[in-house]
Structure formats: structure tokens, C-alpha cells
Amino acid sequence: QVQLVESGGGQVQAGGSLRLSCAASGGTFRNFAMGWFRQAPGKEREFVAGINWSGSTTNYGDSAKGRFIVSIDNVKNTVYLQMNSLKPEDTAVYYCAAQYGSSWYNSNNYDYWGQGTQVTVSS
Secondary structure, X not given: OOEEEEEOOEEEXXXXXXXXXXXXXXXXXXXXXXXXXXXXXXXXOEEEEEEXXXXXXXXEOOOOOOOEEEEEEOOOOEEEEEEOOOOHXXXXXXXXXXXXXXXXXXXXXXXXXXXXXXXXXXX
């Protein structure tokens, strides 16, 4: 069964950087598209970034454009989210997700989810 395990969250000051990792196991991933979402308290889950398994296609939510970079190591079955120039409003639980399709933005299209990792950005 497919498992996604995020790591790399933590607390950082505004302007700092973090790199999140998502290790995938238990499946055949070459047809997967991978997404990063985040959810802050009292807010809806928000698409942050996505990448297909080959790494040839990436997509970013408005909040991530110009600051975050999504990448993949499909030998290690690991997806990364490099987050730069972090702001307090980036504070949220960040989730990794996988789907067989390529409908990036809607969380309902994803078939598998990780447990999430907390990112806290202080001002």
C-alpha cells in the first residue's frame, strides 16, 4: 500500500528557508503526480506546488510562485519542497499527496496523503 511520509518541518524566522521531503513507498509511482498542500488553522487546504513523477512538469500555487521550488528524485522516490523567503503567513501544516491523474489544484483529486509536517514562521 502506498505510504507518504513528510519530514523537514520546523520553526524558522521570517526570511529563512526550509526544505520539506516526502518519501513515497509501497507502489509503482511512474504514473503518479505529486502535490504539496498546506492548511493553516481555520483555513481550507491550499495547493502549494505539484510535480509529475518524471519531473518534467511543475505547477505552483500563487503563494508559492517565486519563492518555493518543487523537485523530485525518482530514484529515491522522494519529492522535495524548497521554501525560501518564508513569511509568517506560510505557517501551516504541509501535506504531501499523490494522484494517478494530473489535476493539480483540487485536493479531492489526490488518492494518497501523508500525515503532514508543521511549519512555523515567526516574525
